[in-house]
Amino acid sequence: MVDALIAAVRASYPDLSHRYYRLKAAVREGPAAVLDRNAPLPGDDDRAVTWERGASHGLGAYRAFSPELAASASGFSRRAGSTRRVGRAGAGRFAHPNGPGRPPYSCSIYQGKTRDVMTLGARIGHGVHQVLAGPKAS
Numbered sequence: 001m002v003d004a005l006i007a008a009v010r011a012s013y014p015d016l017s018h019r020y021y022r023l024k025a026a027v028r029e030g031p032a033a034v035l036d037r038n039a040p041l042p043g044d045d046d047r048a049v050t051w052e053r054g055a056s057h058g059l060g061a062y063r064a065f066s067p068e069l070a071a072s073a074s075g076f077s078r079r080a081g082s083t084r085r086v087g088r089a090g091a092g093r094f095a096h097p098n099g100p101g102r103p104p105y106s107c108s109i110y111q112g113k114t115r116d117v118m119t120l121g122a123r124i125g126h127g128v129h130q131v132l133a134g135p136k137a138s
Contacts, residue, residue: 048112058121062128072131073124095126097134104130 049057063070095106106123110116 046113049114049117050112051110054110054112054117054120057117058124061121062124069128072128095123095130097130100135103127 059070059073062073095104097104104127106127108116108119108123110120
């Protein structure tokens with residue numbers, strides 16, 4: 001399964017990331033630097049995405065790729081995300097395994113931006129990895 005995933009990523013890489021960077025460079029009228037990869041495009045309205053919709057997108061992407069991965073994510077997805085709170089930095093995000101038999105904890109400051117939706121997907125990925133790397137239930 002891992003070999004198939006690696007092969008699929010390698011096969012699609014030129015069509016996905018390289019195409020994205022070419023388009024972004026064309027819009028920016030010059031080459032995109034590494035730091036520009038997450039910069040918003042000119043005219044991007046970055047409309048607000050509700051937590052419910054963002055979580056649905058994240059889990060939906062996993063479900064479309066692999067129902068097994070989505071099932072792995074379902075046990076901790078409700079723990080993934082929080083809103084900004086007084087006294088808390090605005091860019092906090094982490095994923096942490098909680099030990100054998102306990103679901104991982106994932107946290108992101110979710111403010112409804114497109115980037116927050118992508119970050120939520122990445123946090124879910126860390127949690128899925130932690131679930132699949134743990135002991136199998138008997």
